[in-house]
Amino acid sequence: MKANAFTDRLLAWYDHHGRKGLPWHRNRSAYAIWVSEIMLQQTQVSTVIPYFHRFVEHFPDIEALATGSLDEVLHYWTGLGYYARARNLHKTARIIVEQYHGRFPRDYETAQALPGIGASTAGAILAFAFGKRHVILDGNVKRVLAxxxxxxxxxxxRDVAARLWDLADRYTPRTRVRAYTQAIMDLGATVCRRTRPDCAHCPVRMGCRALALGTPQRYPAARPRRSLPTRTTAMIMIRDRRGRVLLQRRPPTGLWGGLWGFPECGDEDIGEWCQQALGLRVELATPWRPLRHTFSHFHLQITPIAARAVSSDQVMENPEMVWYNPNQPDERGFAAPVKRLLQQLRETT
DNA sequence: AAGCCGGGGCA
DNA sequence: TGCCCAGGCTT
Incomplete structure (x- = not known):
């Protein structure tokens, strides 16, 4: 098969079978495409769609995103995970407004230098938004080419990635870049799936070496894995007389950075810890059943502990803390287990 | 229970 | 530059 036969067949396949009418296609603004690409870095299309709609409805353009608070942005990101990306999205919106007159840069080097935008995402945004020839290499494309x-x-x-970038570059056409880019992503998502690839319906099956070897699902090789350690924490759900619960903002970077959560303590005596760290005298109730939350690199065992604030005369001057009414939610971001616990707290009121 | 995903950040 | 980090979802 000639080098561009791959491209031609893929394009022909796309005309009949590709995914069209995705929400971020309708409106080809660089903004919508940028937001969608960042969401799609971590999550599948079907999950992203409702988040995308809520997000662009609330933040219709770069200006609106830049003006919004980080709390608001994290609120609309809650549940998507990888919150550093929401923080970078926000940061980048402000950079674009301040340095690029509110217009998404059309230049690859400039785009690639923005927080949260790397080589592949920059290529995808510029290809989709401006129809310029740029190469992408996301998970789907890697799988198809591998x-x-x-x-x-x-x-x-590094060497494997370099080889794949080289192949991706070779097949990316000069014309119909949008269609080609969407086509190869769609092929990976719908035909050349990680498990159970549908090779019978693949437009490039004739030239596929993995299929010829009879083991397409063995490519690409999986990341070498390690066993995960378990960490533990106690989340202290302190309520005041009015049923409000004490929340604390997490540090701006790291795990669940910038999200709101319950005060957490390790092995210390909980009552004493509350008095020392929070300046609150509390009455503890029986701990709830522990939750287990898994990250890519460790398990987190969470013991939720309900408590009542006894000394409610404590004045809270700290902007990183808030008495939060679970029955009147406002716009702030929560990690998934915190959101779940707040929901349960609401139900047990 | 294990795999997946693109980029940031640090030694 | 080669690791480690990050989170919720699918399989």
Whole structure:
């Protein structure tokens, strides 16, 4: 098969079978495409769609996003995970307003230098928004190309990644870049799936080396894995007389950075810890059943502890703390387990 | 229970 | 530059 036969067949396939009418296609603004690409970095299309709608409805353009507070942005991101991306999205919106007159940069180097936008995302945004020839290499594209050429090794390794970038570049056409880029992503998502690839319906099956070897699902090689350690924490759900619960903002970076959560303490005596760290005298109730939350690199065992504030005369001057009424939610971001616990707290009121 | 995903950040 | 970090979802 000639080098561009791959591209031609893919484009022909796309005309009949590609996904069209995705929400961020309708409106080809660089803003909508940028937001969608950041969401899609971590999550599948079907999950992203409702988040995308809520997000762009609340933040219709770069200006609105830049003007919004980080709390608001995290609120609309709650549940999507990887909150550093929401923080970067917000940061980048402000950079674009301050340095680029509110217009998304059309230049690759400039786009790529923005927080949260790397090589592949910059290529995707510029290709989709401006129809310029740029190469992308997201998870779907990596899988298609690793199979088509039976590329051994984990794409996280430098040499393997370099090989895949080289292949991606070779097949990216000069014309119909939007269609091609969407086509190869769609092929990976709907036909060349990670498990159960549908090779019978693949437009490039004739040239696929992994299929010829009979083991397409073995490509690309999986990341080498380690066993995960378990960490523990206690989340203290302190309520005042009015049923409000004490929340604390987490540090701006790191795990659940910038999100609101319950005060947490390790192995210390909880009552004493509350008095020392929070200046609150509390009465503890029986702990709830522990929750288990898994991250990519550890398990977190969470013991939720209900408590009542006894000394409610304590004045809260700290802007990083708030008495929050679970029955009157406002716009702030929560990690998934915190959101779940707040929901349960609401039900037990 | 294990795999997946693109980029940031640090030694 | 090669690791480690990050979170909720699918399989």
């Amino acid at each position: 199979r088509y050429h039976a590329v051994d090794g984990w794409p996280g390794e």
